[in-house]
Amino acid sequence: xxxxxxxxxxxxxxxxxxxxxxxxxxxxxxxxxxxxxxxxxxxxxxxxxxxxxxxxxxxxxxxxxxxxxxxxxxxxxxxxxxxxxxxxxxxxxxxxxxxxxxxxxxxxxxxxxxxxxxxxxxxxxxxxxxxxxxxxxxxxxxxxxxxxxxxxxxxxxxxxxxxxxxxxxxxxxxxxxxxxxxxxxxxxxxxxxxxxxxxxxxxxxxxxxxxxxxxxxxxxxxxxxxxxxxxxxxxxxxxxxxxxxxxxxxxxxxxxxxxxxxxxxxxxxxxxxxxxxxxxxx
Numbered sequence: 277x278x279x280x281x282x283x284x285x286x287x288x289x290x291x292x293x294x295x296x297x298x299x300x301x302x303x304x305x306x307x308x309x310x311x312x313x314x315x316x317x318x319x320x321x322x323x324x325x326x327x328x329x330x331x332x333x334x335x336x337x338x339x340x341x342x343x344x345x346x347x348x349x350x351x352x353x354x355x356x357x358x359x360x361x362x363x364x365x366x367x368x369x370x371x372x373x374x375x376x377x378x379x380x381x382x383x384x385x386x387x388x389x390x391x392x393x394x395x396x397x398x399x400x401x402x403x404x405x406x407x408x409x410x411x412x413x414x415x416x417x418x419x420x421x422x423x424x425x426x427x428x429x430x431x432x433x434x435x436x437x438x439x440x441x442x443x444x445x446x447x448x449x450x451x452x453x454x455x456x457x458x459x460x461x462x463x464x465x466x467x468x469x470x471x472x473x474x475x476x477x478x479x480x481x482x483x484x485x486x487x488x489x490x491x492x493x494x495x496x497x498x499x500x501x502x503x504x505x506x507x508x509x510x511x512x513x514x515x516x517x518x519x520x521x522x523x524x525x526x527x528x529x530x531x532x533x534x535x536x537x538x539x540x541x542x543x544x545x546x547x548x549x550x551x552x553x554x555x556x557x558x
Contacts, residue, residue, distance in 0.1 A: 281347040282307075284336045296332040298322045303348070311349045314466060314490040315341045377517075384518035387506025388525050399501045400459075401533040403483045404429075404436075407457040412438045413445050414461035415469045421461040421487070421523045428531055432545045442469055449476045457483035463505070463519060465493030474498040487526050489519070503530065 285300050292300055302322045303310050310318060319326045333344040364373050404410055410429070414422035419440055426438035436459075439445045449458065458477050462470045465488035474495060477484055486499035489507070496502045505522035535542040 280351040281336065281344065282351060288336060292332065292335060293328075295324045295328045296335060298324055299329055299332045307348060307352060311345060311352065314464060314493050316466075316492040316494070317490065320492065380518050381521055384507035384522045385525055388504075388522040389506070391504045391506045392526060392529060393504070396501055396503050397529050397533050400485045400503060400530050401537065403457050403485060403501060404459075404530070404534055405537055406455075407435060407483060408453070408455035410436045410457045410459055411445075411448050411452070412436060412459045412461075413448075413473065415442065415467060417520070418461040418463060421520065421527070422459070424524065425459060425461070425527045428527060429534070431549050432535060432542045445469075445473055446476065449473050449480065449482075452477060452480045452482040454481045456480075457485060459485045459487075460495070460499075461487045461523065462493075462495055463489050463523075465490045465495035467495075470495045471498070487523055 282304065285304060289297065289300060299318070299322050302318070306321075313321070315326050315329050319329050322329070329341060333339075333341050336344065338344040338347060364376050368376070412422040412426040413419070419438075423438045423440070426436045429436035439448045452458070458473070460470060460474065465486060470486075471494055474484055474486075475498065478498060483501075484499045485501045485503065486495055487503045487505060488496055489505050490496065491502050491504050503526045505519065505526050507516065507519040507522040
């Protein structure tokens, strides 16, 4: 069996630099926490540069920080009794499973409510109200959230549009004007796609709103407004339902703040949409 991450740290510890040993020491002492930390958060916790964390991961022969986190999560799973996503065990009854899932979902919403800054909700609504257009974007599972946001807001405004293909996203970003806004969804806030798009949007001087779990991620540093979702998602739980629910809560909060700016207009638009859709029913 290949050596797990902790064995690799032990075997190579004395070949690490002083700064890299700080990372190793922190990971060994806080393995569960590290599964949920961005590279920026781990670097800050260890009082080292992000480049040091990257070198540490490569020194252990991982392709990058993402690969290191997956190995960390895999080692944690092997150390416990077999578990399913959401801490549901194979031997649980359906009643126990439902109770555990309910708790996980409720916790995700509670954490999001605590972390979501009212000022950020207000700032996002302000940007959207002033915008000529709002392009909703994301990658992978985050694109589903972007589509959800565009769909909800499309019931009261025609300016919200989802752009789903990465090439079309780049095309759209290249042609944006300062009156336009990109609403980007990225749980990690640190994928290559988001950074490329946001840097392009920065060049075009358009507004940037980001929904992410990590307010200190590279993507968050480029955004005008950061909306933080609260669910913690490990590297083996990509696209978890609690994480999506927390993002839906963020979408709903911004939607209601947006609608409160002009209740009469929102009610009028909702009625027009309802009448149009009524014709679709038998």
